[in-house]
Amino acid sequence: MKLEDIARLSGVSRSTVSRVVNDDPNVSAQTRQRVLKVIEEHNFAPNLAARSLVTQRTRMLGIYIPYLVGNLFSDPYFPTFIQATTARANEQDYDVMLWLKGNADSMDHLRRRVLDNRMADGLVLASTPRHDGLIQLLLERGKTFILNGRPWEHEDSINYVDTSNVRGAQQAIEHLARLGRRRIATITGRIDLNSGYDRMIGYRRGLEDMGFKLDPRLEVEGDFTEVSGYLGMRKLLPERPDAVFVASDHMAIGTLRALREAGLTVPDxxxxxxxxxxxxxxxxxxxxxxxxxxxxxxxxxxxxxxxxLLEHTITAPYQVSLPTQLVIRESCGFPA
Structure with missing residues (x-):
């Protein structure tokens, strides 16, 4: 069924049906109701591409995550984030498309696919590395986007949601120091990601606040994978730390495995x-x-x-930083 058929059955013009389909406010309530009744009776579904030509909107959001599929779904952080983003989008009658890096993709090719695709009204950029050029290209093209993570540049003007990573890491170090730990090491996340960098800064500030000197031998860079936590802990063992702040739970599982293999007990x-x-x-x-x-x-x-931002109910820049909470369990012991 076409717009012309709906118009004929409703007794209105084709342009009036188009305005109803595209939610134009300049249609009387009586006419709108008559047209919608015909649409419902005949299960009419407007073509997305055709509708987008009229409205310049697709009601589609894109999520850009520049990681290989295998790496992405081995860590529950990204599936949890994607699920929540999609659920909220669906509540607002938006769909979601996902851009990931294929095994044969170069980063330039992935960025080009995102830039040339016209289906998404706006983009969510998750964990974008420091030198990823997509942000600058989106700014130059005037695209609407939001970062999951504080931006490296243009922090006063770019939209983002983030966690208080620095403060969260400081809380961890303060807790370990209060427990009497004195050689507190860290396995960082990727330093080219703001989450990894900020947690490293929080670790260092926490040590300084508690009166400890920084020791570069107690810092090892990981990449948020379980393997990097395992290898990082093995590198730290000769330095004999009595505590380790690990920048993600996924890496911490690898850290625990390395300690078991070394015959060491956590938290003793x-x-x-x-x-x-x-x-x-x-x-x-x-x-x-x-x-x-x-x-x-x-x-x-x-x-x-x-x-x-897309519907102009929020004014840019939209910037949110959510607090963290230290959850104390068995792996570091409890304060006396």
Whole structure:
């Protein structure tokens, strides 16, 4: 069934049907009701591409995550974020498309696919590395987007949702120091990601605030994967730390494995604090003390903010930083 058929059955012009389909306010309530009744009776569904030519909108959001599919879904952070973003978008009658890096993709090719695609009204950029050029290209083209994570540049003008990563890491170090730990090491996340960089800064500030000197031998860079947590802990073992702040729960699982292999006990020999509070943190042995960040809330607010910007109900810049919470479990012991 075409617009002309709806118009004939409704007794109105084709242009009036088009205005009803596209929610034009310049249609009387009586006419709108008559047209909608015919549409419902005949299960009419307007073609998305045709409608977008009229409205210049697709009601589609894009999520850009520049990681390989295998890496993405091995860590529950991104599935949790994607699920929350999609759920909020669907509540607002938006659909979501996902851009990931294929095995054969170069980063330039992935960015080009995103830029040349006209289906998405706006974009959510998740965990974008420091030198990813997509942000600058989007700014130059005037595209509407929001970052999951504080931007490296243009912080006063770019839309973003983030967690208080610096403060969360400081809380972890303060807790370990109060427990009497004196050689507190860290396995950082990727330093070219703001989450990894900020948690490293929080670690250093926490040590300084507690009166400790920084020791570069106690810092090892990871990449948020379980393997990097395992390898990072093995590098730290010769330095004999009595505590380790690990910048993600996923890496902390690898850290625990390395310590078991070395015959060390957690928390008696070495205390561990992670970051994220993923569901598996309570399944670890011992249960993982960690800094909780509200991942679902981040995804929800990313979609809500982007839609508000697109529909002009929110004024740019839209910027949110959510607090963290230290969740104390078995892996670092409890204060006396």
């Amino acid at each position: 020999d070495i205390a561990i604090v992670g970051f994220d509070d993923m569901p598996f943190a309570t399944l670890a042995n011992p249960q993982l003390t960690t800094v909780r960040q509200p991942v679902q809330r981040l995804g929800y607010l990313a979609a809500e903010g982007l839609i508000g």
